Amino acid sequence: MSITVFEGYTVGKIERGIPFPNGSRRPLSIEQQRVLQMKEGDSFVLVVRFDGFSTDNARRLAQWARTKGIRIMQRKIDHDSVRIWRVGAMKSDTPDQPQK
Numbered sequence: 001m002s003i004t005v006f007e008g009y010t011v012g013k014i015e016r017g018i019p020f021p022n023g024s025r026r027p028l029s030i031e032q033q034r035v036l037q038m039k040e041g042d043s044f045v046l047v048v049r050f051d052g053f054s055t056d057n058a059r060r061l062a063q064w065a066r067t068k069g070i071r072i073m074q075r076k077i078d079h080d081s082v083r084i085w086r087v088g089a090m091k092s093d094t095p096d097q098p099q100k
Contacts, residue, residue, distance in 0.1 A: 031061050031084075035070060038086040049080040058082040 003011050028036070034044055048055050058074050061084065065072045071088025 031057065032064060035061065035065055035072060035084070035086060036068075040086055040088065043083050043085040045077065046074075046082050046084050047080060048082050058084065 003013075031046060038044075046058055046061070048058055062072055062074060070086065073085045073087045074082050075085075076082050
C-alpha cells in the first residue's frame, strides 16, 4: 500500500527480502593498490596538483582506506605533493600470530 504524503509525493509500502544492489566493481586506483601493498610504517609520495589543477586525492584516499580498516596519515610536502604513511594494520578476523 502506498501512502501519498502530498500531491506528487508518494512513499511506497515497506517490503522485506529485497536483495541489496551489488557494490561498485570499479578497479582499484594505483594509489589504492599501493596502500594495500604497504606494511605499517611504509610511505609514498602522492602528487595532488597537476598543471595547476588541484585534486583531493589524498583526502579521498584516506576516506577509502578507513572503509578498508586501514589507518593512514598524510603530511603536505610542498604545494604539489603529500606524503602518505600507513600507520595502522588492516583489521582482520584472524590474527597473524596465534595468541598464547
